[in-house]
């Protein structure tokens with residue numbers, strides 16, 4: 001219903017819950033998981049005709065979601081759940097809305113789908129409200145009363161699924177260096193087949209003080225070492241939160257390639273995207289770049305005018321005042337520059 005009304009304005013925030021739903025809508029969507037991916041609109045009276053059903057997702061994808069939502073090792077298991085409650089065999093998912101206005105927990109087995117909402121009818125937020133500890137205990141109680149250890153059995157894998165060995169770091173097919181492994185379902189011909197690359201090998205000096213690239217790697221006198229192969233955004237997150245990880249040593253200072261390579265990569269705003277801002281709300285764009293390991297300072301320019309000089313990991317904010325095309329430039333302290341362009345419009 002909300003999509004019908006506000007479709008034009010919803011945009012990407014919909015993924016994060018920017019589109020309101022009712023308990024009935026959400027619970028019905030979950031009932032499709034219990035029904036091999038088929039959505040059947042609810043009927044409220046027994047003699048109402050059954051409405052036409054719709055296949056929302058494939059039976060195989062449905063089965064994989066059911067497997068995920070049945071796991072007991074998860075962050076949204078209520079506190080003391082193991083000791084204080086019978087855990088019914090169900091698949092379930094919790095949610096907490098912005099401002100802690102709503103706590104949700106929706107669960108299903110083969111026979112029933114139950115949706116629990118906890119909150120104020122006035123819509124006022126409550127600091128203690130969350131899906132895990134407010135709504136899930138109620139959901140468990142309801143299942144324990146109506147269908148504890150359901151006689152209907154559990155979901156079985158459709159025939160077009162298979163099992164394979166994956167790396168527990170990434171969930172991808174194991175590579176020679178993946179030590180922690182597990183068996184996991186996949187869809188032959190559909191699931192990605194690229195092997196795990198959670199580590200990468202880097203040639204470093206024998207004292208492990210410098211790393212080499214193909215340009216500067218010496219004939220001998222180096223060792224190959226394995227390092228975590230994180231995406232640049234993850235590295236930035238680790239650094240910003242001071243999480244420990246094994247760093248690749250600084251690049252060989254005698255290397256000739258370093259000065260022409262490794263310019264900052266502007267990750268926000270996203271290049272060539274149109275940003276819709278609310279007029280009069282003084283909304284800002286976040287500027288962020290992933291810079292090379294050794295870079296300390298970044299210089300940010302908007303339409304060729306210096307906006308700010310800041311530490312390499314800092315997020316910079318810029319408030320556009322007029323609509324139009326903007327040139328965002330980022331130069332690092334070694335003079336390497338990257339330009340990016342975005343459109344800004346006001347609603």
Ligand SMILES: [Zn+2]
Pocket residue numbers: 167168169170174175177178179196197198199
């Ligand atoms: Zn791996």
Ligand SMILES: [Zn+2]
Pocket residue numbers: 211212213214215216217251252255256257258
């Ligand atoms: Zn090099």
